[in-house]
Amino acid sequence: MNFVSRKLWIVGGMSLALSACAAKKVAPMQQYSLGMARADYRDYMGAQANICDSEPRWLADELSAMNGLMTRFLSSTEQVSNPQSVDYAQSVELIKEASGSLEKVLTVHQGNLQALQKCGFAKSGAFPDITKRGTALMEQSRARLAEGAQLIALEEAQRKWLEGAPQREQTARQTWCAKTPEVGSTDLYYARKYIDGSTEWLFCDGHVVQSSKGGEPSLLSPEGLSWRDRRKVKPPRYLEAAQSYPVEEMDKQPASLADLKPPAPAPAPTESTAAGGN
Structure with missing residues (x-):
């Protein structure tokens, strides 16, 4: 081989090597933050890159970091269904933060773990444990996100109930009360119950019976009553009217997810009932 031919051979070999390197797409590093947790990750599928071209040790660190973030998320939101816990508010805030972003990252992580199974090193080192743990954590994280979405919906329903209460009260008053109600008549037009158990x-005639959770009901009189009107007020009659008010007709603030579900439809009549039971 002469000098020129050797030079062309070397240049050609370098070109092939460079072409092979250029064909390997590299997924850019991204960072995801959730609360105090951070994790660096790559979206190999989104970048159309082959995860198997990654350096195994670095890849193991990336996948483990995402598993660690999910572990911290689950730990930090475990009291989201326990309003009595001192960590409840913090859990709810983290769920709200995660609701708009975590699912996208979980989808990327799931795709990475699935693509990993095609790599020659998928069954070696820490990768089997990373895959098993990651799959379980993703399932738990998605369940926690779904739980959080329901709780956020409940919180929103409770807020809307409070906002709409004055209008519902006014509508009931216009429906059931005379224009000039007589003091002492004990005409009751509206009752509401809050999630803390207190009831009104x-x-x-402007009187209100109030009861806190577990407490005895008490009568509150409107301001400006004359002494003649005060003589017409018989507290036991108001308390009796309040106690007799049907619970199912109260305006109740939603206290649970079950309260948000519409009532089940009535069963369709059977042939016997349609025919009068004969």
Whole structure:
């Protein structure tokens, strides 16, 4: 081989090597933050890169970091269904933060773990444990996100109930009360119950019976009553009217997810009932 031919052979070999390197796409590093947790990850599928071209040790660190973030997320939100816990508010805030972003990262992580199984090193080192743990953590994280979405919906429903209460009260008053109600008549037009158990019964003449959770009901009189009107007020009658008010007709603030579900439809009549039971 002469000098020129050797030079062309070397240049050609380098070109092939460079072409092979250029064909390997590299997924850019991204960072995801959730609360105090951070994790660097790559979206290999999104970048159309082959995860098997990654350096195994670095890849193991990346996948482990995402598993660690999910572990911290689950630990930090475990009290999201326990309003009595001192960590409840913090859990709810983290769920809200995660609700708009975590699922996208979980989808990327799931794709990475699935693509990893095609690599020659998938069954070696820490990768089997990383895959098993990651799969379990993703399932738990998605369940926690779904739980959080329901709780956020409940919180929103409770807020809307409070906002709409004055209008519902006014509508009930216009429906059931006379224009000039008589003091002492104990005409009750509206009752509401809050999630903390406290209840109010409103009367057309301006009186209100209030009861806190576990407490005895008490009567509150409107301001400016004359002494003649005060003589007409018989507290036991108001308390009796409040106690007799049907619980199912109260305006209740949603206290649980079950309260958000519409009532089940009535069963369709059978042939026997349609025919009058004969």
